[in-house]
Amino acid sequence: MLGTVEISSVSPVFVGRTDELDVLHDALARAHAGEPQALLIGGEAGVGKTRLVEEFTAAAGRAGAVVAVGGCVEIGADGLPFAAFSTALRTLYRELPAELCAAAAGQEEELARLLPELGETGSGGHDEEGVARLFELTARLLERVAAERTVVLALEDLHWADASTRHLLSYLFRTLRAGRLVVLATYRSDDIHRRHPMRPLLAELDRLRTVRRLDLARFSRDEVGRQIAGILAAEPDPAQVDDIFQRSDGNAFFVEELAVAAAEGCRTGLTDTLRDLLLVRVEALPESAQKVARIVAEGGSTVEYRLLAAVARLAEDDLIEALRAAVNANILIAAPSGDGYRFRHSLVREAVGDDLLPGERSRLNRRYAEALEADPTLVPADQRAMRLATYWYHAHDPAKALPAVLDASVQARARHAYSEQLRLLERAMELWDAAPEEVRAGLRLAGYAEAYPECGCDPATTPLRFLDLMAEAACAGRFGGERERALKITKKALRLLEDEHDPLRAAWFWIQRSRLVQSLARGDGRQELATAQELVRGLPPSRVHAEVLTNVANWSMLHEPGPDALAAAEQAVSYARMVSARETELNARLTLGALTVGAGDIEAGLALMEEVRQQAVAEGHAFEAGRAYVNLPNDLESVGRSREAVRILTEGVTYTRRFGLLDSEAWVWGNLAESRFSLGCWDEATEAAAAALRRGQSTKPKGCGAMCLALLALGRGDRAEASRQLAAAHAFFGTHDPMPQQWIVLAHIGLCIAAAEGRHADARAELAAALDAGVPPGTHRYGWPLLLAAATAEADARALPAALPGREEALDRIAAALKRLTTDAPVWHAHEAWVRAELLRAEGRDTTAVWSDVVTAFEPLERPYDLARVRHRLAVALLADGGDDERARATELLRLAHAVAGHLGARPLADAVARVAQRARLPLTAAACPEPAADPVESLGLTSREHDVLRLVAAGRTNRQIAEELFISPKTASVHVSNILAKLGVAGRGEAAAVAHRLGLFPAGSLPVRATG
Template sequence: MLGGVETRSVSPVFVGRADELAVLVDALARAADQEPQALLLGGEAGVGKTRLTEEFLGEAARRGAVVAVGGCVEIGAEGLPFAPFSTALRTLLRLLPGELAAAAAGQEDELARILPELGETPRGPHDEESTARLFELTARMLERLAADRTVVLVLEDLHWADTSTRHLLAYLFRTLARGRLVLVATYRADDIHRRHPLRPLLAELDRLRTVQRIELARFNRGEVRRQLAGILASQPDEAFVDSVFERSDGNAFFVEELVASHESGCRTGLTESLRDLLLVRVEVLPDAAQRVVRIVAEGGSTVEYPLLLAVSRLGEDELIEALRAAVGANILLATADGDGYRFRHSLVREAVSDDLLPGERARVNRRYAEAVEDDETLLRAEERIIRLANYWYAANDPAKALPAILAASVTARRRHAYSEQLSLLERAMDLWDSVPDDVRDELRPADYTEVYPPCGCDPATTPLQRVDLLAEATVAARYGGDRERALKLTKLALRILDEDGGDPLRAAWFWTERSRLIANLGRGDGWQEIATAQELVKGLPPSQVHADVLVRVAGWGMLHNPGPGNLAAAQRAVEYARMIGAEETELNARITHGCLLMDSGDGPNGLAALHEVKDRAIALGFTVVAGRAHINITSQLESMGRSREAVELAEQGVELVRRARLLDTEAWVRGNMAESLYSLGRWDEAAEAARHTLRVGHGAAPRGSASARLAYLALARGELAEAAAQLAAAHAHFGTHDSQPQHRIPLFRLAIGVAEGEGRLADVRAETAQAIAYGFPLGQHRYAWPLLLASATAEADARGLPGTEEGRAAALEALRDAARTLATPAPLWTAHSEYLRAELLRAEGRDTVDDWTAVEAAVSPLGRPYLLARARHRLAEALLGSGGDRETAAGLLRDAHATADRLGSRRLREDLALLAQRARLPLTPDEAHPAAPAPDTDPIEALGLTSRERDVLRLVATGSTNRRIAEELFISPKTASVHVSNILAKLGVASRGEAAALAHRLRLFAALAPRP
C-alpha cells in the first residue's frame, strides 16, 4: 500500500562487496551446470547482508533464475516451525504452480507439513524417522523443481531459526546432489554466542567442502565515504566523513541512521548510545505513528495489515497516515506482497520492543491475542495457532496461554517439528501450576496428546494430567533426536507417579520408554527397565501397555537370549494384543514369535508365519510392520542358505519402505541384501548395498552391520587395512553396552580374520577363546560356523611355523567342543561342519583327499562361489600332496582361480597361483603344460626378491625387528629398513605383519629356512 514512499537514507550506489558478490554470482553459474550450491552469509547486524543479498537476487533475476526468499521469524522462544521454508516455497508455488505441483506429486500430504497449501496435513504416522522422511521428500522436490531452471532460495536471519529449520537446512546442505539450485542462508554473526543453537550447525557446515561461507567485514573509511556520497548525491565534507566513520565504526546501517538523523535535524542522533541512535527517529514521529511502530514491534517479524488495523484500534485513514509517516522515515517497510509491514532493520524493532514498559508490552500482546481469537481470517491457519500461543504467553495470562500453547504443540507435531513441540510442552508444564484448577479440568488428553499412556480411562473425558504432557514430551524428544532429554523426562515422570501413589500402567509405559532409550544411548541393554515394566503389569487386565511390554520382552529375548522361554513370551504377547484388538501390535508380536520358532528349529512353520504377517501388514497399510517383516524374513532366509530368495525379497522390501521413506528400515533391508549378495559372489553389488546402507541409515545398529559387511568383503579380497578400519567402524557403531549375539559374534569372526591375515596367531586364539566364552545362543549358528572355520583355517595355515605348536592341541579341542553345540538345520551348515572337520584335520597334518572330496561335494550345490573356490583349493592341494590325479587338480585350480579373479580376491588368487607354480600346472586352458617341478625348485623366485631380501624376509617371517635383522646379517638398521620397505612393495602388502603372514600362508617358510 505504501511501497512507493520515498526514502533517502539508503545509497543507490552499491558500495564495496565486489568480491563477495562475485562469489555469489559464480555460484549461480555453477548451479546452471547441474551442481547445487550452498552458501552461508554472515556478518554483524547492520553490516550489509541484506543489501548484498538484494544485489545478488537482482543479478539472479536478470539471468532468468527463479528467486524465493524466506525469513526466520523471531516470535517467542519457539518460532514458527519451518517458517522460512514455508514462505519461500509459497513464493515458488505462486511463481511456478504447475511445476511445483509436479515436483510434489504423490507426496502432497507429507510435504503439506512444510507447505500447507499442498493439502491437508495428515495426523501421522509419527516415529523416529518421520522428520528424516520429510526432509528427504523436501530435498527431492527441490531437485526436481530445479532440474530445468535455476532456482535461488534465500533464507534470512538464520540466528532466529527454529530447530526444525536448522535441521532441514543442514540436511539440504549435506544431501542436495543435483539440480540447478542455489541455497543461501544469512545470519547475524554477533548474535552467535557460545551457547547459541546455531553455533554447532555452523561448525558442522564448515566441515563440508560443498558449503561456502562468506563473512562480511565493516566498511573502511573510503567505503564509508562512497556510501555517504551515494546517500547525499554529492561529495561529503571530509570532517563529516570522519565523524560518521568514527561513530559508525564502518557499520553500513549505522552510517545510514547517522545520516538520516543528521538530515532530519536530530543532532542528538550523533550519540554514543546505540539504543538512542536507533530510537531517535522513532521519537520524532507523530504520536499515532509512534503508537503503530510500537505495536508492529510486538507483532513479530512481519505484521499483516488487517491484523494491525484490528490491534491498533485506529480508523483506516488514521492508520494509513501513521504508516505513511513511519515508512517515509524509513523505519517501516511494506512487505513485497503488500499485505503487511515490517521494520526496515531488525535492530530498530529490537530497540523499540526493549523500550516498552512491561505492562505496555503485555497489553499490546493481549490485544494481538484477542484480535486473532475474534477473527480467524486475520492469519493463515498454521500461523494463527502458533502466534496465538506466543501472544497469550507474552500477555502474562497463564489461563489463556496454557490451552493455546498445547494447541500449538499439536500443530508442531503434525508438521514433524518435534523440537518445537517439545519446547511448547515444556513451556506448558512450566505454566501448569499457575493455571486455575477449573481451567486445567477442562483440558482433555484426546485433544492435545497422541502418546497418552492408557490407564483404563477415556482420554476424551478424563482431565489432562501433567504426567500426560511428560509422556508426550518424552516421545517428542525421542523423535526429535534428543534422547538425553527424553531420558530425563521419564525420570521426572516416574518420580511424580511414585509421589502420587503410583499408576502401574502409566509407570510401565515410562519404564518401557526408558528401556528403549537406555539401549539407544548405549547405557545398557535395557533389560532391567523392561523387566520392571513387566513386573508392574503382572495381574492387571489386558491393555495396550501390557501388550507393548510383552512384545518388548519377547523382542529383547529374541535379540539377546533366544530360547524356549522367549518363545512363550512372544506367544503371550500375541494373545494379549489379540484380546484388546490391537492388530498392529499383534503383527509385531507375531514377527518375533515367527523368528523364535525358526531359531528353535521349526523353520517351515516359522517362515510361513512371517510371510503371513508380511502380507497382512501390507494389506492393512502397516508399512512399518511390513518393513520389519522384510528385515526378519530376509535374515532368516540367509540363515537357511536361501540367499537368492533373500535378495529377491529384499529388493521388494527396499521398494516398499523407500516409498514410505522409512530410512532406517531401508538401511536394515539393504544391509541384509548386502550379506546375501556377498554369499552369492555378487561382491560389487554387495559393497554398493552396504555403502547405501551407510548413506541412508541413521541408527547405529544398521550402520554397524553395514560396516561389518564391508569388512567381510575387504577381508575376502585381501585388503587387511580396509578390513581393520571397517571393523573399528562397526565396533564404534555398535558400542559396548548392548551386546547382541547377532552383532558381537560377527565382530569376533572379523577380528580373527584380520589377526590371521597379519600373522598374529596368538590373537586369533585369544579372539576365538573370547567368542566361545561369550557363547552361541540358539539361532546364532549362521555366525558361529564361519567363526570356528576361520579359526581352524588359521591354525592349519600356521602348522609347522616356529612358536605355534604350543597350545595348538588345546585350541583345536576347544573348536571341536564348540562345534558339537551347534545346529546344522540346513545343507549350508552341514557343509560348514564338514569343512571345519577337514580344516581341523589339516591343522594336525591328518587330512586326506577323501576329507576334501567330501567338503567339495557338500559345498558345490550351495551356490556360494567363494566358499566353493576355497574348498577346491584345498582339494587340489590334497590331490597334489598325495600324488593324485594332476589333471583333476589342474581343473580344480583353474575353476577356483577364475572365481577368485572374478570376485577380486587377491588373497585366494595368490594362494592358487603359488600352488599351481609349485606343481607346474597351468591356470588357464590355453597355457602351455609345464613339466613336473624339479625337486630343488625355489618357490619364491616369482616374487622377484634378491638374495639379500630373501634373507631379510626369512627374519621378518620369524618376527625379528630391524635391529635384530641388522645384527643377524651384519648390516645397519637403516639398511635393514630399506630392505623391508622393498620387500613390502614387491609383495604388495602394507606392513611387516602382512609380509610375515603372506610368507606363512604361502608356505614359504621351508624355502626361507637357513641352508646348510
C-alpha cells in the same frame, strides 16, 4: 525486504561486496551445471546481508533461475516451526505448481507438514524416524523440482530459527547431491553468543567441505563514501564521510541512518549510542505513528494489517495515516507478501521493543491474543496456534496461556516439529500449577493419547493430567533427538508415580526409559523392560501390556533368542489383537516370524514375515513395512536363500527411500551388502555397504556396513582396510548394548586379521571371547563362519612352532562348539562339513574323500567364493594322492577356483591357488604352460624336479615336508634327495645346502617359506 517502497536512506548503488557476489555467481553457475550448492552468509546486524541476497537473487532471476525466499519468523522470544521453509516452498508452489505437485506425488500427507497447500497432514508416523523421514522427503522434493531448472532457495535470519528449521537446513546441507539447486542462509553473527543454539550448527557446517561460508566485513572508508554518495545523490563532504565512518564503524545500516539524520539536519539525534539514534528517529514521529510502531514491535517479525488494525483500535483513516508517517520515515515497510508491515530493519524493532515498559508489553500481548481469539483468520492458519500461545504466554495469563500452549504443542507435533513441541510442553508444565483448577479440569487427553495409550480410556472425555504432559514431553524429546531432556522427564515421572498405584502408566514410562538408555549408550535397556514386564504381569490385556511384551520379545530376539522370547512374542500378538493395536500387532508378528525361523521352523516363520510385509504395505504402515523389508530378507539370508533376499531388499530400498525411512533404508543396504557378498557380487556389495554408512542416521546400521566392508577387504587381501573398518564397526556399535549378531561377527573379523598377520594368540583370544559370550539359538548363521575361520587358522598354522601354545585348547573348543550349532539349512550343513574338514587338516588327517564331500555340499549353493575355497582344498588333497587321474581333476578344480578368485579380486585365494599350481607344475589355463627356461643348476646334472627338491633341502625341509610341498610321496622325495647328494658329490643334506648357497643357486629371499594353503 524493501518491496516496492522507495526509501531515500537506501543507496540505489550497490556498494562493495565484489568478492562475495563472485562467490555467489560461481555457485549459481555450478548449480546450473547440476552440482547443488550450499552457502552460509554471516555478518553483524546491519552489515548488509539482506542487500547482498537481494542483489544476487535479482541477478539469478534475470538469468532464468526460480528464486524462493523465506525468512525465520520471530514472535517475541519464539520462532515459528519451519517458517522459513514453509514460506520458500509456498513461493515454489506459486511459481512452479505443476512441477512441485509432481515432485510431491505420493507423499503429500507428509510434506503437508511444511506446505499445507499440498493437502491434509497425515495423522500417523510419529516415531523416532518421523523427523528424518520428513527431512529426506523434503530433500528429494527440492532435488526433483530443481532437476530441470535452476532454483535458488534463500533463507534469512537463521539466528531466529527454531530447532526444527536448523536441523532441516543442516540435513539439506549434508545430503543434497543432485539437482540444479542453490541453498543459502543468512544469520546475524553478533547474536551468536556462547550458548546460542546456532553455535553447534555452525561448528557442524564448518566441517562440511560442501558448504561455503561468507563472513561480511564492515565497509571501508572509501565504501562508506560511495554509499553516502548514493544515498544523497551527490558527492559528500570528506569531513562528513570521516564523521559518519567513525561513528558507524563501517556498518552499512548505521551509515544509512547517520547519513539521513545529517541530511535532515538532525544533529541533535547524534547521541552517544546508535541505539538511541534509532529511537530518536521513532520519537520524531507523530504520537499515533509511535504507537503503531510499538504495536508492530511486539507483534512479531511481520504483523498483518487486519491484526494490526484490531490491536491498534484506531479509526481506519487514522491508522493509515500513522502507518504512512512510519513508512515515509523509513521506520516501517510493507511486508513482501503485501498484507502487513514490518520494521525496515530488525535493529529498529529491537530498539523499540526494548523501550517498552513491562506492563505495556503484557498489555499489548493480551490485545494481540484477544484479537486473534475473536477472529482466527487474522493470521495464516499454520501460524495461528503458535502465535496465540506466544501472545497469551507473554500476557502473563496462565488461565488463557495453558490451553493455548497445549493447542500449539499438538500443532507442532503434527508438523514433526518435536523440539518446539517439547519446549511448549515444558512451558505448559511451568504453567500447570499457576492455572486455575477449573481450567485444568476442563482439559482433555485428546491429542495426547498416542503418547500414553491408556487402556479403555476415551481421550475426548478423559481429563488431562500432569503425567500425561510428561508422557508427551518424553516422546517429543525422544523423537526430536533431545534424549537427555526426555530421560530427565521420564525419571521425574517415575518418581511421581512412586506415590500412585498406576502400573500401566509406570510400565509405559519404563518402556520409554529402556529406549532412552539404549539410544544414549547408558545400557542395553534390559532391566527397564524387566521392570515394565513385572508391572503389567497379571493385569488384563491392554495396549501398554501388548507394547511391553512386544518390546521384550524384540529385545530378546536381538540379545537372547530362545523359547522365552518366542513365548513373549506369541503373547504380544495375542494381546495386541485383543485391544486392536494394529501397529503393535504387526511388529509382534514380525518378531514372532523371525524367532520361528531361528527356532528351526523355517518355512512357517518366513511365511509369517512375508504376510506381515504385504499387510503393512497394503495398509500404509510405513514404519512396520520398513522393518519387514529389513528383517525378512535378513532371515532369508540366514538360511542361505540369498537371491530371494536380494530381490526383496532391492524392493525395500525403493520403499524405504520413498517414505524417507532413513535408518530402515540403511539396514536394507547393509543386508543387501551381505547377500551380494554371499552371491559373489563383491563390487555391488561394496557399493551397498557404503550406502549403509552414508544413509544411516543412527550408528548400528553404519556398524553393519562397516563390518561388510571389513569382510570384503579380508577377501581381497587388504588387511589394513579390514582393520580400519573393524575399528569403525566397534566404534559404531559401542559397548553398552552387546548383541550376538555384532560380537560374533566382530570376533570373526578380528580373528581373521590376527591369523593373517601371524598373531595366533590374538586369534585364539578372539575365539575364546566370542564363545565365552555365547552363540544363542538362532544365531548359528554367525557362529559357523567364526568356527570356520578359527579351524582354518589352526590348520594353516599346523607346522609353525610359534603356533603350538594354546593350539590343543583352541581345537577342543572349536570341536565342542561345533556340536552345539544347528544345521537346519543346506548352507549350514555344508559349513559343518567344512569346519570338520579343516579340523582334520589341522591334525594332518584330511583326505580326498573328506574334501570331496565338502565340495559336493557347496556345489548346489550359490556361494561362489566358498565353493572356490573348498575346491582349492580338494585339489591340494588330490595332488597329495599323486595319481594321473587325480592330477587332471585337481587341474580343473584349480582353474575353476582361480577364475572365481580373479573375478572377485580375492587376491589371497588367487595367490594360494597359483602357488599350488606352480608347485605341482599344473597349468591354470586351458593351453599348456611352456616349459621354463633351462636352469643354471642343470650344469650340475640335476633335473628340473631335483632343482625344486634342492631348493627345499637348502631351506631345511625334511623329506616329508618336501613331499607335501611338491605333492609327491615321501619315498619319491627320498630318492630325489639321494640322487642330488650323489650328483653334487656330498655326504649329507647339510653339505648339499652349503654347496647351493656357495654357488648362489638360490638368492636371498627366494627360498620358500612353509606353505600352508
